[in-house]
Amino acid sequence: MLVAVRDHASSDHASIVPPGPTGAFGADVAGLEGFARTFLLAGFRLAGENGADRLGLAQWYADGLAAGTDPANPGRWIRPAESGQAKVEAASVALILDMTRPWIWDRLDPTVQQQVVDYLAVVVGDEGYPHNNWRWFRIVVQTFLRSVGGQWSREDIETDLSLLDSFARADGWISDGPLRAYDHYAGWALHLYPALWARMAGAQDLAAGRAERDRAALDRYLLDAVRLVGADGAPLLQGRSLVYRFAAAAPFWAGALSRVPSLSPGLLRRAASGVVGYFAPHVERCGALLSIGWHGPWPAVAQHYSGPSSPYWAAKGMLGLALPASHPVWTSTEEPLPQEGADQVFAVSAPGWLVSATRSDGIVRVVNHGTDYARAGDRGGDAPTYAQLGYSTATSPRLTDAGRIDPLEQSVALVDASGRATHRTGFTTVGVGLVGDGATAAVGSSVARAHWLTADPDHLDYGPGPSGEATDVALLRTLSVLRGAWEVRLVRVETLPDGPPPPAGLTLRVGGWAVSGEGPGQDRSRPADVAAAAGVAGLRSVVVGAGGFTAAGVRREHDVSPLGATTLTPWVSAAAVLDRWHVAVIGLDRATGDDSAPTTATLPHVTLSGADHVVVRWPDGTASTVPLAPAATAAANLALQDAPMSTG
Structure with a gap:
């Protein structure tokens, strides 16, 4: 997947736009999405391999960072102040820069580091975030800024955390906002980001009072979620943003990352690899590119905000690659799903x-x-x-x-x-x-x-x-x-x-x-x-x-x-x-x-x-x-x- 998208990248690597109509938000947003969402996958791979990089991922994406955040570059990224969708992608950039700090951030030229800080810092004090999972994006960005000496706001983070806490429901479930909005966002966003955020360099004291509570909620949610995966690995075809496909595997990897007590590593891997495996043959038939669709291309599955690069949030379903080969989720034997036993x-x-x-x-x-x-x-x-x-x-x-x-x-x-x-x-x-x-x-x-x-x-x-x-x-x-x-x-x-x-x-x-x-x-x-x-x-x-x-x-x-x-x-x-x-x-x-x-x-x-x-x-x-x-x-x-x- 990482190699396939390079054929659709700009020469400076700042923009990736796979084939297809550019979507309701235009080519600038599509290009940023293509970079940021595949950057997630590249970062997971680098982290899990402890920086080993036979594909040259670190330098390839570092070049894109430099070009995308350069305000003088005609092909620069659209900024969070110019497009709401850029707020989403900024979080992916910040998250992976934190996760791969020794191999990308620490090696960037100081001028490029300042460009990145300036690009991200516009989210501080921004009140234009919807009352849903988007609040995690502002938290993640500001937590990274804090860790590199950039501008950040404790008030913003505490406000966002308080709002997100109001979405908590019974048995570890989380609604994506104040409505009765229950779908895959509960797992691939609302449970995933707390698990990742607590491990960011700038979050240690901020997360200390809530990390165990978030882990317990994830643990309880997964007891239900693991029984919602078909024996063939198919997730429920329910809710919005279905073009993200195997992002539905993300909460199981988050459970492994957090070492939840109630589900074994082998069961978590069975659920996650089952979901990814369900889609893999279809992705391979499409030349390792993800289209707007479910199996293959099927544009009607899109929401208004979906563009040609949107499906690459599926990268969240490969979070397991960020865990080293020695992690129990990889060394344990896969166990059957509960529904495969009874x-x-x-x-x-x-x-x-x-x-x-x-x-x-x-x-x-x-x-x-x-x-x-x-x-x-x-x-x-x-x-x-x-x-x-x-x-x-x-x-x-x-x-x-x-x-x-x-x-x-x-x-x-x-x-x-x-x-x-x-x-x-x-x-x-x-x-x-x-x-x-x-x-x-x-x-x-x-x-x-x-x-x-x-x-x-x-x-x-x-x-x-x-x-x-x-x-x-x-x-x-x-x-x-x-x-x-x-x-x-x-x-x-x-x-x-x-x-x-x-x-x-x-x-x-x-x-x-x-x-x-x-x-x-x-x-x-x-x-x-x-x-x-x-x-x-x-x-x-x-x-x-x-x-x-x-x-x-x-x-x-x-x-x-x-x-x-x-x-x-x-x-x-x-x-x-x-x-x-x-x-x-x-x-x-x-x-x-x-x-x-x-x-x-x-x-x-x-x-x-x-x-x-x-x-x-x-x-x-x-x-x-x-x-x-x-x-x-x-x-x-x-x-x-x-x-x-x-x-x-």
Whole structure:
């Protein structure tokens, strides 16, 4: 990767712009990103090799530093005062100059050192940093400046640390700002930078009072994160900035760097190398260049701020190279992921996720009752990578304009006669938790003020869904019971407490997993059984109406997913009836040669026990009883009954 980008560098090495459109911020930002983000990878390699440098990395990047920070150079870097994106890249430059101090910084000419200090110092006192992970960038830059005698502000650092602390949530999770923004930024930024910052030369006294607390939060977060990696190494295809790909491995290397107590070095390496290995064949096929995409080029996966060099933040996923060969993370034997040893089912309270990972197919499935990149009560549109009810390591949301305005896959929506579907952003989380001795099933519930949205035409995609004019329609109460490959989803339509009844003629629609791949795939519906199934690329997605639904089908689409040209999404629907529970059984697994809907014997059986409970009898013979009353579905009040059942 480091050698491949040199063909796209300026003659003075200050700018690297890989092939492709220069992005919304232009060539100057793209060139700086290309330098700074590959500088991360070069620095990790130099640090891990203790300065051994057969590729001449130190001098190559030192030349770029000299040219980029020279104010008289026509090709100089765009400065942090001129572009917000330069504030991000300045942190990478400062971090690696600190990490590789003996081999780059200490050997720079004093004039160049002063140029670098002058370039970085403009961030001191700058109030233009967003209230999210960006605050770590100002902290890192000023910490480096402090270590080399440059200008810095203790007040800035303490202010930023205090704001970042306010993003801490339960069980070591961190939200990327004050919204319900849970995604890979928790690991590749909000847990990574504390681990790296505490080791900077200028941070020793600043970090002393918090380093152990940050380590403990990382340790607890990793207990969940390690179970969110598919057996094939695939990370969840969820959240923004997916073009960073294997940056998702960064928190596992941070755990190794910090020597967290709860995960062994061999397990951390298995998770990190698995994520990098998942993408490696695709990168190799692209000539070791990273494009805007997921596997190969797929521009629709980008956010507004993405440019041709943006994907090189993937370098964070190679932080392990900064650890010497003698480190336990390299000398230990890789251990299997927890889901490679046994099925996993658990709940994560901060993002409101129910999680099931199955040993038989290596897929991790997340059912989402807490994340939408918004606040409870907001009335925005659903961001496909945040607000859907389900995400997995084997599927992708529809990442197109249609996916933003027409929620289908992993959705519960009311649809009018014109085909307009409601959105759920701003929903209220009722609770998530476990039922069953030995965590038999995960249960979660949320209530959405379902609304139609007339989207703002000038919406820029930074992660959240589109804004616009919202029209409230009804309350949609959703309860999920998750175990293995199956989710039992119960949905109830209720009148708004402060509004009129929903209009007549609405359809309640529940969408299942969207499966994507090359080739035509197969889709089959059984109208008499209210069942639909779709198969492509070895995956099977199933939705079966188990109560109240009257119709089923599969939507076929092309070029809406980075995982393949064909996308198939099964669904069930019914005329919307107020105050009645509708029940659907939703499944995702690896196809075993038959992509049709499963037989009755292999489906969960669902029984509504009056108005109080639902009983789910799972294919393996166990049963879970879950209360339907809204207050009782909160995690602290989830009831349990579990007993062996006859498969007959």
